Amino acid sequence: MSPQQLQGKVIAVTGAASGIGLAFAQLAAARGAKLSLADVSQAGLDKAAAELRATAGADNVLTRVVDVRKYDQVQAWIDATTQTFGRLDGAANMAGVIPKDIGIHTLADQDLEQWDFVLGVNATGLMHCLKAQTRVVADGGSIVNASSIAGVTGRAKNAAYAASKHAVVGLTRSACKEFGYRGVRVNCICPGPIDTPMNHKAHEIVTASGATTHTGQSVLSSTHENALGRAGRPEEVAHLIAYLLSDESTYVSGTAICVDGGSSLVPPLRITPRMCHATSAVTSMGTSVAMLSWLVSTAPSTVVSDW
Known part of the structure; x- marks a missing residue:
């Protein structure tokens, strides 16, 4: 892929202040993209924006604090994007959360507030983003959503997260079929154990709970089950996102691509x-x-x- 493959493309990114979202924004800025960044954290967004403006130029980075659960905020952000840059070529919807009881409770003890919170961000929040983005994305544009290997395999003691990530796959494939006539491609990535702040938080929750069984292990503690035997790096996922948003993947749509070091394979x-x-x-x-x-x-x- 050319180092400038995203040159001049206007790309909207959610979850841009940390983890995979930030890693992709850094890569996209280095490859010449104009970025519209959204995150729920003002402090994190300010820090990321300062770095990215140094790379991409002050006029090529727009930021907005957005809670994706609130459609009016999402729509206002996308409106600001098209008003500032004149168009929208693509989006990387990376915003996501985990429940506070990840790896601890089964469905029988599911916390209903946590269910609503996780589905609200990961599923409804993505729907809000797609609703706003697909109205204005350029013909031939591309959208990449963040699912998870939990969205294709399921995971014990993690029903809310797994269900929300299955929903991402469904939304991705529905949008693919609805907007393909315009040449718009919609794909999702399914990361496995990636060294991100969210996965470190999940590891802390499981460790603090004292859970030691396979069904209660965190993502980062299960790296022995993948073929490479290590956690992935955010930038390794970012390269896949960049490919899917580039003109080198113009016949790739409706896919759920695992980037997991082999974690989604059946364990021994x-x-x-x-x-x-x-x-x-x-x-x-x-x-x-x-x-x-x-x-x-x-x-x-x-x-x-x-x-």
Whole structure:
């Protein structure tokens, strides 16, 4: 991709003050884009804007404090974007939140206020952004939304977040079909364990709760399950977003692309003595051991034995 692939494009970014949103804004500024930045944090937005104006130029960066749950704020921000720059070529909708009880409570104990909060930002907030952006985005434009591997695989003790990220995939694909006739492309990214402030917060919540089971682990503590064995960097996700917003991806639309180091792959099947004992209640232990031997011999890359 050319270093100036986004030269002159007007791109709106939510969640621009930190994490993946900030990493993309930094990359886009370096590649010549004009940026309209939105975030709920005034302090974070001011800090990001100061850095980005030094790269892109003071006249090429617009900022607005926006709570995406409030449509009037979203619409006012997009209006300001088109009034300032004359058009909108693309958007990176990266705003998102996690619940305060992530990795702790099952659906049976779901906190209803947290459900409304997470769905309000991650799902309804995205709908607000798409509603405002698709009205004015240029023909042939591109929009990228932030889902998650939780939006394609689900996650125990994380129902609100997983449901909200599944909603992102649905909104993305609906918008793709509705606006494709104008050449507008709509895709979503599905990050796995990425080294961001939000994922560090999730790790702190799970650690403080004392949860030690697989279903209660945080995203950053589960990196042993992905092929690369490490958390990703925000800039690694930013490069994918830049590609999807560039003219080098003009036939890519309606996709949910995982950028997760292999985390969304099925984890290894762990065969334990307890599993064999359970099997022996139905059949003989000899059959259980024979089954174990067959599994290990036929699929050694996906079966792990604790024997």
